[in-house]
Amino acid sequence: MIFQGVSINQITDREALVVASLDGQILAGNKEALELYRYPSLQSFKKLNLRDLMPNDFNQFYPELMTAEHLNISSYKTHVNRRSDGELFACKLHTHHQTIKGQKYLVGHVVEIREEVDIEKICLQQNIIVLQRELEAERSKNREISLRETSLLLAKAxxxxxxxxxxxxxxxxxxxxxxxxxxxxxxxxxxxxxxxxxxxxxxxxxxxxxxxxxxxxxx
Incomplete structure (x- = not known):
């Protein structure tokens, strides 16, 4: 898939690719993404936020800004996503940041799980994981603020x-x-x-x- 003149490659065969801003606004998707989430066109897909692809009970936990603590950088993780008609499905999701022309974006690689799984159990685990990541992101933010404040005082002294x-x-x-x-x-x-x-x-x-x-x- 080409986004702003840069190639974003699939990691596995026929996986869905989604590119979004760090606040979750969808900016691009390949044809596999449109088929997976059942949207008729890229134009309609780009009207969405990433939280629109999540189960309804997950929306309240979705972060306002996707930091490194929120990402599945090292491997694919099991998640539950939602199609345009509301149907929930299990998938393997790998996410990472990619800088393109000086701007940082969120890239998601999505592979649907075809075998039967416990959707409700995965949803619960997903909610717990995102809360843990949100807590770690808040801790990281507080550490950065503390470091900046201390650094200013020490540099002055x-x-x-x-x-x-x-x-x-x-x-x-x-x-x-x-x-x-x-x-x-x-x-x-x-x-x-x-x-x-x-x-x-x-x-x-x-x-x-x-x-x-x-x-x-x-x-």
């Missing part, structure tokens, strides 16, 4: 600190262990120890003075 130094300081203030900081910043624990030593030197701390205490006093 200690202009000599680099961006990486400030990130280490932020997690130290959150009482993260060196191992946890290493995981968050994708560095080694030795890298965290080196950063702590470097930060102490920039702050002019003497032996015996606590780094965390000095950071707390600065904010």
């Amino acid at each position: 200690y202009p000599s600190l680099s961006n990486n130094d400030i990130k280490v300081c932020h997690y130290l203030l959150k009482n993260y262990s060196s191992k946890a900081i290493a995981k968050e910043l994708n560095i080694t624990t030795e890298g965290v120890f080196a950063a702590r030593k470097r930060i102490r030197k920039k702050l002019g701390l003497q032996p015996g003075e606590e780094l965390n205490k000095a950071l707390l006093q600065s904010i």
